Amino acid sequence: MDKHGVDKCVIANINGVFYKNTQPANEELFRAIKPYRHRFIPFAVINPTYADWEHDLDVCRGGLEMSGVRLYPQYHDYEVTHPACIELVNAAREYKMAVAFSLRLVDGRQRSWLDVDRQLSLDDIASVVDKAPQARFIVLHALIGREKPATVTTLERADLVFDTIYGSGCGVAGPVAYDLAAAIRKYGKNRFAFGTAAPFRDYVSPFLRIEVMKEADDDTKRLIWAGNAQRILGIGRQGLAEALVETRDGGHGDNRSPEG
Amino acid sequence: MPGSTQLRLGRRQFLAGTCELAAGASLKDRAPGQARREAVQRYDFQGEIRRYRKIDAHNHLLSAPPRAVIEAADRLEIERLAISIPQGDQPGEFRASNDRVLKAMAEFPQRFLGQCFVNPAYPREAIEELLRCIGRGMVGLGELYTQVKIDDPLCYPLIEKCIELRIPILMHVRGDLGLLRKGHRLEAPATTSTPDDLAAIGRRYPEAIVIHAHIGGGGDWEYMCKRLRDVPSVYVDTSGSVTDEGMIEFAVRHLGASRLLFATDENFESGVGKILAADLTEEERRMIFRENFNRILKKRENRAD
Numbered sequence: 336m337d338k339h340g341v342d343k344c345v346i347a348n349i350n351g352v353f354y355k356n357t358q359p360a361n362e363e364l365f366r367a368i369k370p371y372r373h374r375f376i377p378f379a380v381i382n383p384t385y386a387d388w389e390h391d392l393d394v395c396r397g398g399l400e401m402s403g404v405r406l407y408p409q410y411h412d413y414e415v416t417h418p419a420c421i422e423l424v425n426a427a428r429e430y431k432m433a434v435a436f437s438l439r440l441v442d443g444r445q446r447s448w449l450d451v452d453r454q455l456s457l458d459d460i461a462s463v464v465d466k467a468p469q470a471r472f473i474v475l476h477a478l479i480g481r482e483k484p485a486t487v488t489t490l491e492r493a494d495l496v497f498d499t500i501y502g503s504g505c506g507v508a509g510p511v512a513y514d515l516a517a518a519i520r521k522y523g524k525n526r527f528a529f530g531t532a533a534p535f536r537d538y539v540s541p542f543l544r545i546e547v548m549k550e551a552d553d554d555t556k557r558l559i560w561a562g563n564a565q566r567i568l569g570i571g572r573q574g575l576a577e578a579l580v581e582t583r584d585g586g587h588g589d590n591r592s593p594e595g
Numbered sequence: 596m597p598g599s600t601q602l603r604l605g606r607r608q609f610l611a612g613t614c615e616l617a618a619g620a621s622l623k624d625r626a627p628g629q630a631r632r633e634a635v636q637r638y639d640f641q642g643e644i645r646r647y648r649k650i651d652a653h654n655h656l657l658s659a660p661p662r663a664v665i666e667a668a669d670r671l672e673i674e675r676l677a678i679s680i681p682q683g684d685q686p687g688e689f690r691a692s693n694d695r696v697l698k699a700m701a702e703f704p705q706r707f708l709g710q711c712f713v714n715p716a717y718p719r720e721a722i723e724e725l726l727r728c729i730g731r732g733m734v735g736l737g738e739l740y741t742q743v744k745i746d747d748p749l750c751y752p753l754i755e756k757c758i759e760l761r762i763p764i765l766m767h768v769r770g771d772l773g774l775l776r777k778g779h780r781l782e783a784p785a786t787t788s789t790p791d792d793l794a795a796i797g798r799r800y801p802e803a804i805v806i807h808a809h810i811g812g813g814g815d816w817e818y819m820c821k822r823l824r825d826v827p828s829v830y831v832d833t834s835g836s837v838t839d840e841g842m843i844e845f846a847v848r849h850l851g852a853s854r855l856l857f858a859t860d861e862n863f864e865s866g867v868g869k870i871l872a873a874d875l876t877e878e879e880r881r882m883i884f885r886e887n888f889n890r891i892l893k894k895r896e897n898r899a900d
C-alpha cells in the first residue's frame with residue numbers, strides 16, 4: 336500500500352466465505368488488523384440465514400468497529416431477495432454501515448470442481464435495491480453493460496458505487512471488461528470507486544486502469560481514487576486525515592483508495 | 596520491483612494463512628505507526644509503462660475500430676500488435692474478416708501485424724487464404740477459433756504449411772472445468788481446443804511454432820502450464836482478463852520465460868500490468884514483452900525489428 340500510494344483499504348476476511356458461522360472470521364480480522372487499524376477499513380462477513388446474525392452484526396459494529404458488511408449469497412446459499420438478506424441490508428443501514436455484494440470471487444471459467452457454479456449480476460443487485468432503497472451499496476467485481484434497462488434505472492436511484500476491477504480506462508474493453516469512460520457517462524462520476532481485489536489479483540493493473548484514462552478530468556479521478564468510497568463509507572475527507580498526514584508525499588497528485 | 600514479497604500472496608497461501616497474512620501484508624515487521632513515516636519509494640506507473648518496448652502477440656479488431664486500438668496501444672506504449680478477426684465459418688466470411696485486417700495493416704503499417712483467420716473445416720480454401728494473406732504481409736495463422744480442434748486431422752495440412760512458411764499458429768484454447776472434466780457445465784463449444792490438444796499437436800509437430808492463446812483467458816492456468824511443461828515447442832501468450840496474483844511467475848517457473856509472449860487480447864491495462872507486477876528479472880520482462888515474439892517473427896524475416 337505504501338509503495339503504490341494507497342492510504343487505506345477496505346478489507347474483509349475471506350475465511351468468512353467458508354465458515355458456516357462467520358463471526359469467528361470477523362474476530363480474526365479484528366485481531367489481525369489491530370496494530371494497523373488506522374490503515375484498514377474492516378467489513379464484516381455476515382450470513383443472514385444463520386442463527387443470531389443480528390447479535391453478530393451488533394458486535395461487529397460496536398466492539399469490532401467494522402464499517403460495513405460484505406455479503407456472499409452464492410457461497411452462503413441464499414437468494415439476494417431472501418427476507419433475511421433484506422432485513423440485514425436494512426439493519427446495516429440503521430447502523431450506518433455500507434453493504435458490499437461480491438458478484439463473484441473466482442472467474443467461473445477456472446473454478447474448482449469444489450467451487451459453486453453461481454455468480455451474481457447487476458440485475459440481482461437491483462432487486463435488492465428495490466427492496467432496501469435507502470441502504471448504501473458497494474458492488475464488487477462489477478461488469479457494467481450487460482444489465483437490463485430497468486436495472487439501470489433502479490441502480491441510478493441508489494446510493495451505490497461500483498468497483499473498477501473490470502473497468503478499462505484506455506477506450507477499448509475486451510469481453511470480460513467494461514469501458515470505464517462510457518460507464519461514467521452512463522451512471523455518473525460519483526458511482527465508481529477504485530478497487531484492487533488484492534491479494535488475489537496483481538497489484539499494478541488496477542492502478543493502470545485509472546492512470547491511462549484520458550477521458551476523465553482530475554476531479555473525476557479524485558472521486559474514483561477516494562472521494563466516492565469516502566462518501567459511501569460515510570467517512571468523508573476527515574476520515575482519511577490521519578493517514579494522509581503521514582503518507583502523502585506527492586506521487587499521484589491526490590490520495591488513493593479506500594479500495595473497494 | 597513492484598509489490599513486496601509480502602504482497603505476493605496467492606489464493607492458496609491466503610486461504611492457508613488466514614486473514615493475518617493479508618491484513619499484515621506490506622506492513623509486516625514494522626511497529627504500529629512507524630510504517631507510514633518511513634521513506635517509501637513510490638511505484639512510478641507511467642515510468643514503468645514507458646520502460647519496456649512491447650509487441651502484443653495476440654489482439655483483435657473486434658470491439659473497436661483500428662484507430663481506437665492504436666490509441667489504446669499508445670496509452671500503454673505498445674509499439675506493434677498482432678491482430679486478427681476470428682469471425683466467419685464460411686470461406687467468403689473468413690476472407691472478408693481478413694480483408695478488414697489487411698485494410699487496417701495498410702492504414703497503420705508500422706503498428707499492425709496481421710494474422711490470418713480461417714476455418715480448417717474447409718482445407719483447400721483455408722490453405723489458399725493463408726497463402727493469400729501471407730503473400731500480402733501477414734505474419735501468422737490465427738487466432739484459429741472453435742470451429743475445429745487443433746489436433747483434428749483437418750488442421751494437419753495447415754500446420755504443415757505453416758512449418759513450411761516458418762510462421763506461428765495462434766490457437767484459441769480454454770481450460771474450463773466443463774472442457775477438462777465430464778459432467779460439469781460447458782461454457783464453450785465442445786470443439787474448443789484444450790491444453791491437452793495443444794500438447795498433442797506440439798508433440799506431433801515439434802517443428803511447428805504453436806502459440807497457446809491467453810493463459811489468462813479463462814480456464815485453469817495452472818493446468819495449462821503443467822500440461823505444456825514438457826512440450827517445449829509450444830509458446831504461451833499471457834493475455835486475457837484474468838490477472839491472478841502469481842500466474843505469470845507460475846508460468847515462468849513451469850515453462851521458462853523464453854516461452855512466454857506478452858499479449859493483451861483487448862485487455863490492455865491488465866495485459867501490461869500483470870507483467871509489470873510479476874516477480875521477474877529485467878531480462879525476463881524484456882523477453883516476454885518483446886524479444887520472444889520478435890525472435891519468432893525473425894524466423895521468416897518477416898516484420899521483425
